[in-house]
Amino acid sequence: MEMSVVPIEKKDEMQLVIGHAGFIKSVEDLYEAMANSAPGIKFGVAFVEASGPCLVRSEGNDDALRELAAKNALAIGAGHTFVILFTGAFPINVTSSIKQVHEVAGIYCATANPTKAVVGEDNGGRAVLGIIDGSIAKGTEDSEERAKRRKFVRDIGYKLG
Numbered sequence: 001m002e003m004s005v006v007p008i009e010k011k012d013e014m015q016l017v018i019g020h021a022g023f024i025k026s027v028e029d030l031y032e033a034m035a036n037s038a039p040g041i042k043f044g045v046a047f048v049e050a051s052g053p054c055l056v057r058s059e060g061n062d063d064a065l066r067e068l069a070a071k072n073a074l075a076i077g078a079g080h081t082f083v084i085l086f087t088g089a090f091p092i093n094v095t096s097s098i099k100q101v102h103e104v105a106g107i108y109c110a111t112a113n114p115t116k117a118v119v120g121e122d123n124g125g126r127a128v129l130g131i132i133d134g135s136i137a138k139g140t141e142d143s144e145e146r147a148k149r150r151k152f153v154r155d156i157g158y159k160l161g
Contacts, residue, residue, distance in 0.1 A: 017084040019107040031059040033097040043086035044069035050079025078126040
């Protein structure tokens with residue numbers, strides 16, 4: 001098996017979900033999940049077929065995000081992998097809806113961080129072996145950092161004041 005690392009191309013303000021699903025209609029079902037997740041969300045969904053023509057199928061309500069999701073999905077190239085890029089929401093707003101899609105077997109990551117997919121290839125097939133999400137840990141939080149974290153989630157409206 002050959003392993004490689006595939007950097008995910010995205011702008012800093014974009015959010016990302018990479019996962020695994022198992023049917024050609026996944027791209028349309030993921031579209032519906034995203035469209036119903038948050039008002040004003042803009043997104044692109046891409047899905048890699050694992051058989052037949054083995055194409056990257058894509059949908060979205062924003063052409064630039066759809067095209068970039070397809071470009072990243074093609075770079076990963078692992079069958080049944082999906083890539084979703086979006087703005088106007090956070091991963092916390094969409095992951096439950098994505099997990100409810102019947103074909104979704106799992107989510108590898110949901111992040112805004114710089115991301116790389118670790119891919120294995122053997123005999124003409126590819127698999128996502130893991131995800132590199134962000135940077136290496138530098139330590140553990142102290143009371144000052146804990147206070148900053150608690151303030152941040154309240155400032156963005158995810159906890160009561």
